Amino acid sequence: MRPAWLAMGLLACGAPGAGAYVSAPSGPAAASSGETAPAGGERGEAQRSPNACRQSWALEDVPAGDARVLVVCGNDVRREPIVLGAMSRAIDPGLESAHQRVCTCASRMTAPPFVDLVVTAVPEEGRSGVETSEPEGEVDPGVASAFAACVGKIAATFPRFAGGGCPGGDKTTFVYSFDVELGR
Numbered sequence: 693m694r695p696a697w698l699a700m701g702l703l704a705c706g707a708p709g710a711g712a713y714v715s716a717p718s719g720p721a722a723a724s725s726g727e728t729a730p731a732g733g734e735r736g737e738a739q740r741s742p743n744a745c746r747q748s749w750a751l752e753d754v755p756a757g758d759a760r761v762l763v764v765c766g767n768d769v770r771r772e773p774i775v776l777g778a779m780s781r782a783i784d785p786g787l788e789s790a791h792q793r794v795c796t797c798a799s800r801m802t803a804p805p806f807v808d809l810v811v812t813a814v815p816e817e818g819r820s821g822v823e824t825s826e827p828e829g830e831v832d833p834g835v836a837s838a839f840a841a842c843v844g845k846i847a848a849t850f851p852r853f854a855g856g857g858c859p860g861g862d863k864t865t866f867v868y869s870f871d872v873e874l875g876r
Contacts, residue, residue, distance in 0.1 A: 742803070742874045745795035749787040751780040751868075762867035765858030778856050782813035783868050785848035786820030793822075794872060797842035803874040804836045807843065811868045815855035822846040825869070 751774050760771040761779055774780070790809055797803065808827055813820035824840040855864025
């Protein structure tokens with residue numbers, strides 16, 4: 693069963709506005725659901741956790757064919773559909789770390805309506821990193837900047853393995869871009 697918040701798009705090289713999209717549903721059900729933090733929290737008000745924070749961000753939850761990952765082999769860059777296995781083993785640790793950090797920041801401060809994230813994973817080095825990218829659209833720059841500073845650069849490690857995405861045993865780099873809707 694796929695989570696209701698998951699609405700994925702295509703990751704397009706250089707195409708503005710395209711990318712995977714993690715969305716919390718909007719409407720009365722979304723507005724009335726959510727856990728409320730105790731009064732007097734860091735913001736001095738009751739807060740709700742975004743629906744996206746209550747869901748898994750693992751690649752296995754992405755509908756088949758709806759999102760792409762860039763596979764970088766030296767100077768060769770190609771877009772491929774998500775394939776569970778090496779791709780998910782390398783990207784999921786970064787996604788889990790990003791999930792924790794983004795949701796911690798969202799619970800502590802005013803969050804923008806969405807945040808754009810990019811995961812870069814190198815299986816042969818056993819590392820993945822996640823960074824926020826510049827938001828597109830109408831987002832309060834002060835809120836977006838403060839939230840991006842809270843999220844910062846995220847590093848995750850995992851046991852090294854051969855990525856297998858590149859011919860000749862070259863080092864594989866996976867790049868996965870997605871948006872998380874933080875609307876409450």
